[in-house]
Amino acid sequence: MSKISPKQHWWNxxxxxxxxxxxxxxxxxxxxxxxxxxxxxANLEKRGISTGFGFLSLKAGFGILQSxxxxxxxxxxxxxxxxxxxxTLLVSGLGIIFATIIGFTVGVARLSNNWLISRLxxxxxxxxxxxxxxxxxxxxxFAVLRALPSPRQSWSxxxxxxxxxxxxxxxxxxxxxxxSLVGWVFATALIATFLIWRWAKKRQDxxxxxxxxxxxxxxxxxGLPLLVFFALxxxxxxxxxxxxxxxxxxGMTIIPELTALLVALSVYTATFIAEAVRSGxxxxxxxxxxxxxxxxxxxxxxxxxxxxxxxxxxxxxQLTSQYLNLVKNSSLATAIGYxxxxxxxxxxxxxxxxxxIEIIAMTMSVYLFISLTISGIMNWxxxxxxxxxx
Amino acid sequence: xxxxxxxPSPSLAPPASSVGVVGWLRGNLFSSxxxxxxxLAGFYLLYSLLPPAINWAVFSADWVGTTKEACTxxxxxxxxxxxxxxxFLFGFYPPSEYWRxxxxxxxxxxxxxxxxxxxxxKKGLVGAFTILGYPVIAYYLFYGGAFGxxxxxxxxxxxxxxxxxxxxxxMFFSFPIGIILALGRRSSMPIAKSMSxxxxxxxxxxPLITVLFMSSVMLPMFIPENMQIDKxxxxxxGIIFFQSAYMAEVVxxxxxxxxxxxxxxxxxxxxxxxxxxxFIILPQALKLVIPGxxxxxxxxxxxxxxxxxxxxxxxxxxxxxxxADPKWLGFSVEGYVFVASVYWxxxxxxxxxxxxxxxxxxxxxxx
Numbered sequence: 001m002s003k004i005s006p007k008q009h010w011w012n013x014x015x016x017x018x019x020x021x022x023x024x025x026x027x028x029x030x031x032x033x034x035x036x037x038x039x040x041x042a043n044l045e046k047r048g049i050s051t052g053f054g055f056l057s058l059k060a061g062f063g064i065l066q067s068x069x070x071x072x073x074x075x076x077x078x079x080x081x082x083x084x085x086x087x088t089l090l091v092s093g094l095g096i097i098f099a100t101i102i103g104f105t106v107g108v109a110r111l112s113n114n115w116l117i118s119r120l121x122x123x124x125x126x127x128x129x130x131x132x133x134x135x136x137x138x139x140x141x142f143a144v145l146r147a148l149p150s151p152r153q154s155w156s157x158x159x160x161x162x163x164x165x166x167x168x169x170x171x172x173x174x175x176x177x178x179x180s181l182v183g184w185v186f187a188t189a190l191i192a193t194f195l196i197w198r199w200a201k202k203r204q205d206x207x208x209x210x211x212x213x214x215x216x217x218x219x220x221x222x223g224l225p226l227l228v229f230f231a232l233x234x235x236x237x238x239x240x241x242x243x244x245x246x247x248x249x250x251g252m253t254i255i256p257e258l259t260a261l262l263v264a265l266s267v268y269t270a271t272f273i274a275e276a277v278r279s280g281x282x283x284x285x286x287x288x289x290x291x292x293x294x295x296x297x298x299x300x301x302x303x304x305x306x307x308x309x310x311x312x313x314x315x316x317x318q319l320t321s322q323y324l325n326l327v328k329n330s331s332l333a334t335a336i337g338y339x340x341x342x343x344x345x346x347x348x349x350x351x352x353x354x355x356x357i358e359i360i361a362m363t364m365s366v367y368l369f370i371s372l373t374i375s376g377i378m379n380w381x382x383x384x385x386x387x388x389x390x
Numbered sequence: 391x392x393x394x395x396x397x398p399s400p401s402l403a404p405p406a407s408s409v410g411v412v413g414w415l416r417g418n419l420f421s422s423x424x425x426x427x428x429x430l431a432g433f434y435l436l437y438s439l440l441p442p443a444i445n446w447a448v449f450s451a452d453w454v455g456t457t458k459e460a461c462t463x464x465x466x467x468x469x470x471x472x473x474x475x476x477x478f479l480f481g482f483y484p485p486s487e488y489w490r491x492x493x494x495x496x497x498x499x500x501x502x503x504x505x506x507x508x509x510x511x512k513k514g515l516v517g518a519f520t521i522l523g524y525p526v527i528a529y530y531l532f533y534g535g536a537f538g539x540x541x542x543x544x545x546x547x548x549x550x551x552x553x554x555x556x557x558x559x560x561m562f563f564s565f566p567i568g569i570i571l572a573l574g575r576r577s578s579m580p581i582a583k584s585m586s587x588x589x590x591x592x593x594x595x596x597p598l599i600t601v602l603f604m605s606s607v608m609l610p611m612f613i614p615e616n617m618q619i620d621k622x623x624x625x626x627x628g629i630i631f632f633q634s635a636y637m638a639e640v641v642x643x644x645x646x647x648x649x650x651x652x653x654x655x656x657x658x659x660x661x662x663x664x665x666x667x668x669f670i671i672l673p674q675a676l677k678l679v680i681p682g683x684x685x686x687x688x689x690x691x692x693x694x695x696x697x698x699x700x701x702x703x704x705x706x707x708x709x710x711x712x713x714a715d716p717k718w719l720g721f722s723v724e725g726y727v728f729v730a731s732v733y734w735x736x737x738x739x740x741x742x743x744x745x746x747x748x749x750x751x752x753x754x755x756x757x
Binding site: 018021022025026029035036039040042043044046112113114115116117120126127129130131132133134135138139142143328329331332334335342346350356357360363364367368371372 | 418419421428432433578579580581582585591592594596598599600604608612614615688695696698699706710713722730733734737738741
């Protein structure tokens with residue numbers, strides 16, 4: 001560019017300009033960080049807050065409503081971080097499972113040739129995705145679960161499962177001697193099934209011979225562990241919750257905060273997943289279906305071998321971004337007091353220690369780490385399944 | 391010899407079972423045993439949900455009155471919403487100054503309608519006024535402090551008014567920032583590019599709540615001690631940064647869809663980078679992503695509810711606070727239904743409008 005016109009001034013040279021502009025950017029950025037850095041240090045000194053992560057080894061001194069790992073007041077702030085993180089992962093994991101199930105069902109239902117079913121699915125999607133998630137969480141928590149009866153008037157099914165204002169009480173499985181063997185058999189069967197599936201696929205590619213994979217896999221993964229389970233004399237018992245005084249003892253408790261958050265997250269995210277599924281299926285050219293039928297494939301095979309693999313190419317990127325949204329949205333837990341990472345760590349711990357910068361930075365890094373990891377995996381996957389065109 | 395003239399006999403009418411109402415029912419509701427089961431289950435679901443809901447909300451609801459005692463029937467108590475409607479709309483804004491809020495929102499309503507409706511003259515002038523003049527007018531109307539208007543501190547702002555202010559300012563500022571970030575991300579300058587990428591991925595990777603927490607507890611530390619940033623302004627800054635990262639990705643989608651030849655042609659004509667962006671690339675790219683922009687606006691509008699967590703009284707927070715009034719206990723469902731319908735009507739109509747625009751602006755670029 002610079003050699004086009006001999007009269008060109010040096011400031012009109014594209015390279016000079018871009019160099020100048022970038023130097024300007026860097027110095028602005030450095031100036032900005034210098035500004036907030038010095039201010040922060042001055043402010044911290046004035047308020048008498050010491051920086052650093054030393055507070056993590058201090059005693060927390062507060063209880064947490066729900067914890068997946070042993071925890072009480074005597075543990076450290078570092079422990080509260082992990083309790084909160086695990087609670088976030090729990091609600092996100094369960095939410096992803098439920099949202100996927102509801103979302104796929106509704107997405108397929110929306111394309112149903114049954115007029116009523118497709119309309120109902122449409123109403124579901126339009127209704128729940130246009131209402132703020134926080135409002136839905138509040139609705140389930142304050143208007144529905146707070147209106148449940150007291151423990152003495154619990155709703156119950158067969159005196160095993162109880163639902164009341166304090167939560168959902170379920171029988172807890174107690175694993176007896178030898179149950180771990182069942183687990184090992186199950187894990188081995190999974191690996192064996194995978195290996196057989198690879199072998200069968202390879203053989204079919206080479207020779208065209210098919211293998212009854214479903215029967216063999218089902219027998220290995222479900223049948224074999226069941227057989228071992230009964231052969232060992234059913235080493236599993238249930239701890240059923242019982243009403244004692246004003247509350248239930250024994251069994252598993254699912255706190256209403258978790259239920260409300262989970263229902264709202266699943267119902268809300270499912271609407272977006274349903275739209276992704278619908279757009280994915282619609283994106284498969286109808287010629288593909290017709291061509292597959294013309295080859296004489298059975299309807300279920302057309303779906304399984306032709307439509308779904310192509311639809312997944314469209315669905316999966318959108319699905320991942322919805323999963324990420326769900327994980328990020330699970331931080332709304334703090335509004336109803338479910339002890340997730342934000343509520344426990346960026347809420348209670350921050351109030352107790354005043355270490356705002358360290359705590360917010362740690363909390364944000366967790367979410368950032370999850371997001372960047374998943375989007376990294378996504379990009380790799382996208383490259384792998386991208387259509388290779390001419 | 392006789393001549394046989396053969397002519398086709400008239401076609402038979404289609405069987406009665408495949409046309410008209412019966413045909414439609416058979417085709418769409420009862421085409422197979424499985425479909426019949428689904429249809430019946432669907433009708434049962436409607437039957438068990440819809441009549442009680444309508445009855446609760448309309449027929450056996452109480453509409454008029456001023457106290458809780460007016461609610462005698464089984465159904466909804468809309469008196470609760472009616473009595474507190476002013477608070478739900480304006481928060482704690484002084485009632486004598488409500489007209490200022492009404493004027494400000496009516497003005498932006500007229501301006502936006504002017505810009506959106508097809509055959510209105512002088513769009514450029516009105517657009518320039520909306521971008522340059524209106525924010526100043528709106529600031530003085532809401533906050534006051536000039537032209538003899540009484541100052542209304544921001545902690546008195548609340549309700550639907552605050553929700554709308556947060557959403558529109560978020561949109562107004564995040565749009566240009568988003569465009570610059572998107573251009574930065576596609577720039578050939580390595581430093582500008584990496585800075586944009588880091589900025590975008592950072593804000594997109596964290597939940598809005600942590601952003602709001604950050605703006606409420608960390609922002610005061612970043613500024614000199616003698617400076618104060620208003621709580622509402624801090625939340626706005628957080629929302630704007632968060633939103634502009636999403637906006638940048640939407641705009642980038644549009645930029646990527648424009649064929650390279652457009653930029654090359656602009657360069658061949660001797661246009662500078664900014665001229666080719668402003669006159670050639672951006673008009674085409676932005677037109678493509680209008681639906682995406684509307685969608686991010688809808689998301690922002692719904693996300694403004696999160697400010698209640700840092701103690702601002704948006705529509706949801708004001709309604710939530712009203713449940714605690716001892717004179718009006720037990721009307722949370724009515725309150726939630728009211729808020730939900732405000733959001734639902736707004737979001738649904740915006741998404742319909744974006745679909746309409748998408749059809750209208752479709753000029754063959756999108757594949």
